[in-house]
Amino acid sequence: MGKARSYCIIHPDSVSHAKFGYSRADVTIEFPGEFKTGQDGLRDFAFDRVFEPSAGQAQIYQEVARPAIKDVFERMANCLFLAVGASGGGKTFTMTGGTKRFDDRGLIPRSISAVFETLAARTDREDFRVAVSFFEIYREQVIDLLSKAYAESATRHIVRSEREAYNLLFEGDSRRHFEQLPSNSETSRGHVFFQLYITRANAEAVLAFVDVAAPSPKQSSIDTSIAQSLAALRAVARSMCAGLPADQNSTLLTRLLEQWLTHDDIVTLLPLKYQSCGESYDFLQLARILHQALKSRAGACEGHPRKSSPVAGPMPGTVGACPADTTSRDRPLSHTFTPTFAMRTPRNLDACECIGPDTEAAPAIRSLDMKIPTPARNRCRVPKAEAPSVPPGPVPAGQAARVFGVDVRHRHSLPVVRAGVAREASPFRGQARPLGMPHNLVSAHATRVAHVTVNPHVNITRPGLANASATCTYSPMRGGRPSVSYSPLPMQRVVARPYHSEGRSRSISPMPGSGVTSAPFPWVPIPAGVKSWAPGHG
Numbered sequence: 204m205g206k207a208r209s210y211c212i213i214h215p216d217s218v219s220h221a222k223f224g225y226s227r228a229d230v231t232i233e234f235p236g237e238f239k240t241g242q243d244g245l246r247d248f249a250f251d252r253v254f255e256p257s258a259g260q261a262q263i264y265q266e267v268a269r270p271a272i273k274d275v276f277e278r279m280a281n282c283l284f285l286a287v288g289a290s291g292g293g294k295t296f297t298m299t300g301g302t303k304r305f306d307d308r309g310l311i312p313r314s315i316s317a318v319f320e321t322l323a324a325r326t327d328r329e330d331f332r333v334a335v336s337f338f339e340i341y342r343e344q345v346i347d348l349l350s351k352a353y354a355e356s357a358t359r360h361i362v363r364s365e366r367e368a369y370n371l372l373f374e375g376d377s378r379r380h381f382e383q384l385p386s387n388s389e390t391s392r393g394h395v396f397f398q399l400y401i402t403r404a405n406a407e408a409v410l411a412f413v414d415v416a417a418p419s420p421k422q423s424s425i426d427t428s429i430a431q432s433l434a435a436l437r438a439v440a441r442s443m444c445a446g447l448p449a450d451q452n453s454t455l456l457t458r459l460l461e462q463w464l465t466h467d468d469i470v471t472l473l474p475l476k477y478q479s480c481g482e483s484y485d486f487l488q489l490a491r492i493l494h495q496a497l498k499s500r501a502g503a504c505e506g507h508p509r510k511s512s513p514v515a516g517p518m519p520g521t522v523g524a525c526p527a528d529t530t531s532r533d534r535p536l537s538h539t540f541t542p543t544f545a546m547r548t549p550r551n552l553d554a555c556e557c558i559g560p561d562t563e564a565a566p567a568i569r570s571l572d573m574k575i576p577t578p579a580r581n582r583c584r585v586p587k588a589e590a591p592s593v594p595p596g597p598v599p600a601g602q603a604a605r606v607f608g609v610d611v612r613h614r615h616s617l618p619v620v621r622a623g624v625a626r627e628a629s630p631f632r633g634q635a636r637p638l639g640m641p642h643n644l645v646s647a648h649a650t651r652v653a654h655v656t657v658n659p660h661v662n663i664t665r666p667g668l669a670n671a672s673a674t675c676t677y678s679p680m681r682g683g684r685p686s687v688s689y690s691p692l693p694m695q696r697v698v699a700r701p702y703h704s705e706g707r708s709r710s711i712s713p714m715p716g717s718g719v720t721s722a723p724f725p726w727v728p729i730p731a732g733v734k735s736w737a738p739g740h741g
């Protein structure tokens with residue numbers, strides 16, 4: 204039988220609430236007599252561990268997910284991480300990550316890193332293959348987030364490095380359905396499955412991370428669909444507790460979870476922001492019933508190897524069997540351009556700014572914050588051999604170029620105008636500009652449309668995924684050769700400033716293990732009629 208663990212993660216905004224308390228393994232809420240049971244008083248909910256708000260993501264990862272990664276390599280055990288909870292409680296924060304600090308990256312990126320770090324340390328690493336699938340249940344349909352399509356089958360992409368896996372994570376993340384609601388400015392509107400498949404010979408272990416959407420008070424049709432699937436999940440758990448056959452076919456969520464619920468290791472996560480007694484009680488109870496149901500399972504085998512994806516079982520009309528060895532899709536930005544880190548950006552990102560880091564030092568980067576780097580940390584010339592030659596002078600409007608394998612173009616005729624814009628959004632705004640560093644050293648402007656905009660000095664992005672790496676310091680106004688900002692220090696401090704129309708942003712993660720590939724830098728006319736310069740147009 205698979206193991207079952209359950210954790211509660213307390214949201215920082217819950218702490219001061221009088222009707223809510225928690226200890227290391229219990230959450231207690233107080234509710235009035237008329238609510239639910241008709242009895243006044245306190246209700247206790249036990250967990251394997253309750254993480255107080257001061258517990259960082261690193262600690263949560265260590266206790267929650269690290270054992271599962273070990274089990275993958277020791278006994279090819281599958282594990283499902285199932286995050287449930289009310290809107291705004293922190294499910295996405297726990298699974299994918301927070302917005303402001305690198306330290307806030309969640310279970311998925313940390314697990315990706317751990318899998319590749321473990322592999323790197325093994326002599327038999329060549330025997331393993333890692334693949335990723337990423338899909339969303341939205342309005343009772345599966346959307347493959349890696350192929351942008353309503354899916355009969357979720358595509359499985361082989362990933363050969365941490366960077367490739369991150370790329371897919373951020374790519375898919377940018378395609379998720381979010382909505383701005385009072386409870387959360389970025390509310391997930393679909394149940395999201397991110398799966399890592401680790402295969403060796405005929406054995407396969409799957410790590411699945413499921414972020415279960417919560418209904419909002421808006422009561423739209425999406426909310427109805429979400430509420431129905433949660434009710435179905437609750438009903439399945441109740442049947443399991445009672446030892447009765449469960450109707451798992453009533454919703455797509457329960458159908459996709461069926462095999463997990465009956466067989467595998469499951470970690471239930473309840474990120475909890477105490478908002479109202481009713482809502483908290485509902486989800487605390489759901490977590491409890493789920494945990495009880497999982498504990499009561501019998502007869503399933505522990506850590507059995509899978510032949511096919513647990514979530515992508517053969518179900519007509521839904522996610523079907525994944526093709527076993529689909530190779531990575533051709534992703535123009537990533538196969539020639541090697542980002543050093545990626546920012547999980549807001550859906551309606553206006554612009555972001557990134558500085559550094561050294562792509563060669565990137566594997567050592569484990570710290571990312573919002574501070575301004577010192578010039579010493581941020582300036583280092585790219586070897587001349589790598590520096591593409593650029594003709595001096597302003598880049599004419601409507602011209603494009605391929606910089607380090609990435610298509611870029613100017614949207615403005617005069618770089619100097621662009622520079623003015625960049626300065627406004629510069630990380631150095633209001634501060635003394637570090638000596639020798641152009642104030643607009645890096646400025647990547649992204650819109651939701653897949654295009655790349657460049658100012659005279661850089662750079663690169665695509666929707667939902669601001670890839671920053673090669674920091675071209677070439678200034679058309681100064682002429683000369685372009686160079687790339689490299690950090691000479693292993694613990695490069697990276698600056699990443701997500702800008703957003705409402706001041707919101709998403710998390711930041713590194714792209715270790717990358718290197719910069721250079722490419723010719725000819726300015727070429729943008730084809731007539733092309734409004735946004737999408738990767739691949741060149």
Ligand SMILES: Nc1ncnc2c1ncn2[C@@H]1O[C@H](COP(=O)(O)OP(=O)(O)OP(=O)(O)O)[C@@H](O)[C@H]1O
Binds near residue numbers: 295302387416
């Ligand atoms: N442990 C935490 N520490 C700091 N901030 C947190 C924490 N958990 C969540 N947040 C913040 O709370 C907000 C809501 O979190 P998140 O979007 O992860 O909630 P959610 O449960 O996924 O909500 P929804 O169901 O609406 O999508 C975000 O701004 C997030 O950064």
